[in-house]
Amino acid sequence: MSEKFIDDDKAVLLLSDLNDIDAKIIISMLESYGIPVMKKNKGSGGIMEVYFGANNFGIDLYVPSKMLDKSLELINSDPVEYDDIQIKK
Known part of the structure; x- marks a missing residue:
């Protein structure tokens, strides 16, 4: 984790089964x-x-629950297409 979650907020799943x-x-x-x-x-x-420098089993990303909506908004507004990413709502 890059930073400590704010106010010990709980981590929620943002994206699952990503490649590296x-x-x-x-x-x-x-x-x-x-x-x-x-x-x-x-x-x-x-x-x-x-x-090997790669993960073939998939990567899950978690964010603080208070920042989930903002995270989804940023990912959905990104002009890059992530064809193989399934966004959990």
Whole structure:
């Protein structure tokens, strides 16, 4: 997690099953707006990322519950198309 969640807010799932590149792009964008993001690798994806530089099991991104709406708004307003991303609502 890049920053401590505000007022010990609870983490909620923003996006699931991302590849490494999409996750890095979204994390960078959200953090540039001051939204802390927690990245969780699925399965043994974290170990694969260390050894092979890629995670084939998927990545989940979490944000503070108070910032979920703003995060979704920023992702949906981004002109880049994320074809394989399923936004949870």
